[in-house]
Amino acid sequence: MKNNALKAARLSVAPMMDWTDRHCRYFHRLMSRETLFYTEMVTAPALVRGGAVHLLDFNAEEHPVAVQLGGSDPVELAAATRLCVDRGYDEVNLNVGCPSDRVQSGTFGAVLMRTPGLVADCMAAMGEAADGVEVTVKCRIGVDDQVAEDVLPYFLDRMRGAGVTRIAVHARKAWLQGLSPKENREIPPLDYPLVHRMKAEFPDLHLSINGGISTLDEAEAHLQRMDGVMIGRAAYHQPADVLLEADQRIFGADHAPKSAHQVGEEMIPYIEARLAEGIRLHSITRHMLGLFAGRPGARAWRRILSEGATRPGAGIPLLREALAAVPETVPVEG
Structure with a gap:
């Protein structure tokens, strides 16, 4: 349907x-x-x-x-x-x-x-x-x-x-x-x-x-x-x-919005499937560079993916490295 x-x-x-x-x-x-x-x-x-x-x-x-x-x-x-x-x-x-x-x-x-x-x-x-x-x-x-x-x-x-x-x-x-x-x-x-x-x-x-x-x-x-x-x-x-x-x-939907970090994690199975088809990591992650725009860690996220995703053999470990550079929550100052 x-x-x-x-x-x-x-x-x-x-x-x-x-x-x-x-x-x-x-x-x-x-x-x-x-x-x-x-x-x-x-x-x-x-x-x-x-x-x-x-x-x-x-x-x-x-x-x-x-x-x-x-x-x-x-x-x-x-x-x-x-x-x-x-x-x-x-x-x-x-x-x-x-x-x-x-x-x-x-x-x-x-x-x-x-x-x-x-x-x-x-x-x-x-x-x-x-x-x-x-x-x-x-x-x-x-x-x-x-x-x-x-x-x-x-x-x-x-x-x-x-x-x-x-x-x-x-x-x-x-x-x-x-x-x-x-x-x-x-x-x-x-x-x-x-x-x-x-x-x-x-x-x-x-x-x-x-x-x-x-x-x-x-x-x-x-x-x-x-x-x-x-x-x-x-x-x-x-x-x-x-x-x-x-x-x-x-x-007007009633489901809760995801976090940007959650979206990054949810891309992993899709990327794994495309890599297995011979598609290069950069072909996908180039669209993801703005995921954390304006958030802490955004620069590191972009740098890791931009520099690494075009290298031969680049895969999920690089994406996980980039995700790890982004704090999942913004620290609250006491």
Whole structure:
């Protein structure tokens, strides 16, 4: 039985290239049972023409989990959607927000904000192919010199007309010329009020807000106006701060949150299994460096893993050494 991605979308961790792979998502799932997790973007051509279906592999424990596709050909995206649904994903999302040159050259990502009619065709085709699994969009408020106040409501209306009911909006424009992908995540100003207004204007759509949100306090404030909040970099760099109490604070769960140390210990069986498959320790622990961010011992934890995990033969003893460098409880001064 699949988990309910719609319910989970109240809080989600954004798709992030090179970061939100299956190891990262398993690690995050140990901190939150409820939060919706996204894959890195997978391009439809890679799946359909390249046969790279291994890119869709994930662990059953990751549910609820959504896959993000990149592409702009309705037929190809429909075929890719069928592959994703067959693999058991809870949601299929289309990337209409990534501003990288690589994405633009493939005519997908944020550049598609200029052609909402094409996006609507893509979403309609994906919806037909999805066999009841929800198809969603992640977009920007506009690109380049577009007037966001005009572009965004028109875009949302076209998506609604294509049968889309859930959209995540990164509350920044993307500048396709002159800014790097990293700069596009930081320099264009955030316009939260515009996205809030869109929720009031489109009450029938489930809208999540994304961009610059870094704490559960901020998420709770946005949830006074929005259906969902999507957190990106903060969930990766300070995962314990964002995820350990998410189930209780965002979803009203009654189970007790884990400690960061407990999560580190619970990763050991997973890591042992992956090492036995030939995966290197660093491929997993690189996602865990922020586990103790802001806590005593965090620097030693990062140093031990950063310096040791890439060495040949590195394994569980190194992880145990790193965990031992972190106090399990913060000393109370008398």
